Amino acid sequence: MSIFIDNDTTLIVQGITGRDGSFHTKQMMEYGTKVVGGVTPGKGGQKFEEKVPIFNTVADAVAATNANTSVIYVPPNYAADAILEAADAGVKFIVCITEGVPVLDMTRVYPFVKEKGARLLGPNCPGLITPGKSKVGIIPGRICTPGNVGVVSRSGTLTYEVVYQLTRAGIGQSTCVGIGGDPINGTNFIDCLAAFEKDPETKAVAMMGEIGGSDEQDAAEFVKNHMTKPVVGFIAGQTAPPGRRMGHAGAIISGHGATAADKIAAFEAAGMGVARRPIDFVELIQARLK
Amino acid sequence: MNIHEYQAKELLRKEGVPIPPGEVASTPEEVEKLAAQYGGTVVVKAQVHAGGRGKAGGVKLAKNPGEAKELGQKIIGMTIKDLPVQKVLVTPAADIASEAYVGIILDRVSKKPVFMVSPAGGIDIEEVAAKTPEKILKLPVDTRYGLQPYQANRLGYFLFDDPKKVKQAAKIMTQLYAAFMKNGCSLAEINPLVVTPAGDVVALDAKMVIDDNELDRHPEIAALRDESAEAPSEVDARNANLTFIKLDGDVGCVVNGAGLAMATMDLVKYYGGDPANFLDIGGSSNPEKVVNALRIITADPNVKAILFNIFGGITRTDDVANGIVTATKQNPLKVPIVIRLTGTNEEIAMKILQENGFSASSDMDEAVKKAVELAKGGQAA
Numbered sequence: 078m079s080i081f082i083d084n085d086t087t088l089i090v091q092g093i094t095g096r097d098g099s100f101h102t103k104q105m106m107e108y109g110t111k112v113v114g115g116v117t118p119g120k121g122g123q124k125f126e127e128k129v130p131i132f133n134t135v136a137d138a139v140a141a142t143n144a145n146t147s148v149i150y151v152p153p154n155y156a157a158d159a160i161l162e163a164a165d166a167g168v169k170f171i172v173c174i175t176e177g178v179p180v181l182d183m184t185r186v187y188p189f190v191k192e193k194g195a196r197l198l199g200p201n202c203p204g205l206i207t208p209g210k211s212k213v214g215i216i217p218g219r220i221c222t223p224g225n226v227g228v229v230s231r232s233g234t235l236t237y238e239v240v241y242q243l244t245r246a247g248i249g250q251s252t253c254v255g256i257g258g259d260p261i262n263g264t265n266f267i268d269c270l271a272a273f274e275k276d277p278e279t280k281a282v283a284m285m286g287e288i289g290g291s292d293e294q295d296a297a298e299f300v301k302n303h304m305t306k307p308v309v310g311f312i313a314g315q316t317a318p319p320g321r322r323m324g325h326a327g328a329i330i331s332g333h334g335a336t337a338a339d340k341i342a343a344f345e346a347a348g349m350g351v352a353r354r355p356i357d358f359v360e361l362i363q364a365r366l367k
Numbered sequence: 368m369n370i371h372e373y374q375a376k377e378l379l380r381k382e383g384v385p386i387p388p389g390e391v392a393s394t395p396e397e398v399e400k401l402a403a404q405y406g407g408t409v410v411v412k413a414q415v416h417a418g419g420r421g422k423a424g425g426v427k428l429a430k431n432p433g434e435a436k437e438l439g440q441k442i443i444g445m446t447i448k449d450l451p452v453q454k455v456l457v458t459p460a461a462d463i464a465s466e467a468y469v470g471i472i473l474d475r476v477s478k479k480p481v482f483m484v485s486p487a488g489g490i491d492i493e494e495v496a497a498k499t500p501e502k503i504l505k506l507p508v509d510t511r512y513g514l515q516p517y518q519a520n521r522l523g524y525f526l527f528d529d530p531k532k533v534k535q536a537a538k539i540m541t542q543l544y545a546a547f548m549k550n551g552c553s554l555a556e557i558n559p560l561v562v563t564p565a566g567d568v569v570a571l572d573a574k575m576v577i578d579d580n581e582l583d584r585h586p587e588i589a590a591l592r593d594e595s596a597e598a599p600s601e602v603d604a605r606n607a608n609l610t611f612i613k614l615d616g617d618v619g620c621v622v623n624g625a626g627l628a629m630a631t632m633d634l635v636k637y638y639g640g641d642p643a644n645f646l647d648i649g650g651s652s653n654p655e656k657v658v659n660a661l662r663i664i665t666a667d668p669n670v671k672a673i674l675f676n677i678f679g680g681i682t683r684t685d686d687v688a689n690g691i692v693t694a695t696k697q698n699p700l701k702v703p704i705v706i707r708l709t710g711t712n713e714e715i716a717m718k719i720l721q722e723n724g725f726s727a728s729s730d731m732d733e734a735v736k737k738a739v740e741l742a743k744g745g746q747a748a
Contacts, residue, residue: 097681154584174681176649179551179580180473184510187478203680215680217710232626234678237710238731241678258625260475260553287626290475313629316614316636317645324610324625324647326580327475337633354634356732 079207079252080227080272080279081170081198082146086211089114089144089168091135091151091159093125097174098150101215102129105148108218110211113142135159135166148204148213149173156200157182164193171263172213173199180326183261190263197263201325203233203255216240216253224249226362227273229266230285231258231292231325235313238355239283246359248366251279258325260289266296274304281307281365283358286340288314289328293340297347307365309350309358312337368577369416370591373456375573378550382542384557385535385569389458398439401457402432408460411438416596417448418491425452428460453595461571466559467526467536468492469543471508473553473578479507480547482514482540484522488559514544526560527568535568536560550588551581600663607659609648616641617671617742619664619702621657623648623682631676631735638732640739643670648682657690658697665700672703674738676731679710688716692723703741707734 088105092098093115102125106112114132115125121133132138135147147163149156149172156175163171171190178200190197198205204214208221215233220241228243228250230236236255243250254269256262266284273279282304286293293312300308315337317323319330330336334343344351350361370378373391380386388405391414392398402409413425420426425447429435435457445452466488474481485503487495495502504525508514516537523536539560547555554576561571582589594602604611610625614632618640622628625647632642644664648656664670677687687708695704706727708716713729720727728734 101681153580177580179584180553180578181480181510181548181551181581184473184479188509188511217680220710230626232624232630233680234622234624234682235626235630237678237680238627238630241709260473261478285626287629292475311630313626313633315629316632316642317629318612318614321612321645322579323612323629323645326578328625328629354637354732355630 079210080269080276081196081205081252081254082207082211082213084210086146086213087111087113087142087144088146088148088213089116089135089138089142091116091147091149091163093117093129093131094120095150099125101150104218105212108212110213113144114138135162135168139166139168144168146170146213147172149175151175153177153179157186160186160197161189164190164195169195171195171197172202172204173197174202174204174214176201178259180259180261183259187261187263198254199257199262201259202257202262203236205252205254207252208250214255216255220244221253222249225251225278225280227251227269227276227279227282228253229269229282230255231287231327232285232313235285235355239285239311239358242356242359243283243362246363248359248362251276258287258327260327265292267299270296270299270304270308274306279306281309281362283362284308284310286310286312287325287328288312288317288323288330288337289335291334294334294343297343297349300349301347307350309352309361309365310344311352311355311358312340368579368582368592370575370577371414371416371454371593372412372573373414374591375575376570378546378575379543379570379573382546384539384542385567386573387458387461387569387571389456391454391456392439393443393454395436395439395443398455398457399432399436402429402435405457405459409435410458410460411435411442412456412458413442413445413447413452414454414456415447415450415452417450420447423447450596461561461569462564464562464564466561468495468558469540469560470554470556470558471543471547471552474507477507479509482506482508482522484525486526492558508544510548514541531566532562532568539568539570550575551578551585552576553578600666604646604663607656607663609646609656609660609663611663612645613667614642614644615669616643617669618738619643619667619670619673620676621646621648621660621664621673622676623678627676627678631674634731634735635674635739638736638739640742643667654686654690654693657687658694661691661694662698665698665702670702671744672705672738672742673700674734675704675706675708676734677708677710679708679712683712684708684710684716685712685719688719691725692719705734705738705741707731
C-alpha cells in the first residue's frame, strides 16, 4: 500500500518533449513508473525515446492509453490550461510540477478540478514517489527506500534532504509527497495526513511545513483530533524576516499565525514531535516506530 | 511586487473609481508648485512600500504652498521603516463625513479572492478583525463567474443605508474587482473609502500588491517597479533570475529550493552563526545562475564565508559545480567556501569540483557547522 500512486499508476506526461519534461520522463521510466504516453501539441504520432507514444491532446492520450495520472511540465502561463485539459479528459490524479503559475489562474482551476472529481497535487511541487513502485515528478529515486514512514512537505529540496537522512539511517518511506510552495494548491497537508492515516503500510508521518498561511495549524488540529499514527513536524523559516516572500509564493510572514514560532507551538499543542533540524527527524521517527 | 499609492490610484482611475486629483513630486519645489495649482489645503503623502506612513510622520497637511514646500523638504529624504522616501503624492485635502474600508485579498483557505469590507475604515483592518469581527463582511468571489451585481450590492449595503451611497459603493466594488483581476493582484485595498459632506463616495488611499508570477504577462505593470525602493543587491539578483533577500549576518548562503534555503538559514542560526542572505538559485539551474549568485554574495562586505547547499532534483549538481568553477576562475574568492551537494548527477559534480581543487561534502550539518566556524575566523574541522 501507499498513497496516491502505486503499481497501478499509468502516467501521461504533459510537456514530454521539453527540457525538464524529457529529462524527468527518462528518470521516471528508469525508476519503473508506467509512462504510457506523452502530450506535446504538434508532435502527435511521434515517439519519445522510441517507446512512449506522443499525442497532440490529453483527450487523445487518455482515449488511447487509459492513463489515470498526469504530470505537467509546461511553462507557467500554460499550466492552468494544461491542468484544466487533464481534468476535462477524465484524468483523476494530476500533478503539476511547474513553478511560477499565476495564483489567480489557480482560483479558476481548483474548483473545476474538484467538480470533475479529480485530485490535483501542486503546482510548484516536486511530485511524489512510492519507493520501489512508482514516481511521478522530480524527486530523485535513489534517495528513497521502501518502508513505512509517510513524508509530506511544502518544499521540494527540503523533502529530499529529510528523505535522504531517513534513508541513510535505514528508515524507509511508504510515500513521499511534495504539496508545493504556492498559496493556492490542489492538495494540502490534511489531505495527505488523512490518506496516510488510512494507509495500512504507513506507521508514522514526517511533515515539513514553512512560514506563511495557517495550513500547518489546521494540520496540527487534524493530527490531534483524527490521527492515531504519530506525526513529527518541522517548520522552515525561523530566521525569515517578516513581510518578505521567501522564494515560495506562499512563504511570507503576514497576518495571524504565519510565523515559524506560531506553527511550532501548534505542533507542540497537538502533541506532535518537533524536529528542530532536518536530521532530528531520524531520532524522533525511530522512537515513534518502536 | 508592491506598487506605490499613486500608481495604484492610477490603475483604479482607469477602471472609473472616483479618486480626488493628485500628482507625484520628488522635490520640495514641485510640491510647492502643485499646492499652488490645487489651491487651499493639500495633503503631502510619502510614497514608500510601508504601512503606518501616517504614524511615522509621512502624511501631513499643508495650508498653503509655502507650508507644502516645507513639508516636502521634511518628508522627501526621510526614512520610514528603513525605506527612503523619494517621492510624495500631493493631493487636495478632502472633507470627510465618514470612512469605510474596502479590500480584496487572495485567500489561501477558500482559494478565492475574498472581499473584506468594513464601515470602520481609516484604521488597521487587522485590528478591526481581531477586536470587532462583526464589523467586517467577508465575501469570496468565484473568479469563473466574477463579482456578481447582487454581491456588489450586498457589500454596498454592509457599508451604507442610503441607497444613493450603496449604489456608488457597489459600482466601486465592481471597479476594484476589475482592477484586481486585470492587473494580477494578490491584494487591492481602498482605505479609507470616504463619504464627502456632499454625499459622494470616493477613494482617498489605495494599495495594491501584484503577484510576481503575473509580471511576465503584464509588462506594463512590471514597468511600475520602483527599483530605488529596494536594496541594490536584490535588484541585481532579480535581473539574474535569482530569489535573493539580504539579511544582516556573515554566512553567505547559496541554496536550491526555497524550503531548503530557509532550513539552511535556520541551521546556520542553530549552530551559532547568522545567515547573510536568503538565496534560491531555483530549479533548472544553469552555470550562469551560480556565477551571478557568487557575484552578488561576494559583493556584500559582511560575508565572511560562503556556504553552498545543493540537493539536486530538477537542479543538476554538475551545472552548479561548473558554475562554481567558472565563477571562481573569473573572480577568485577572498573568503572561504564550503560546498555541500548531493542528488542528480552528483558523481559528475564531485569529479568536476575535485579536478578544480575544491572539496565537497554530502552532509548538510557538517557543511553548515564548518561554514559557521569559518565565518567566525576559526579553523574548519
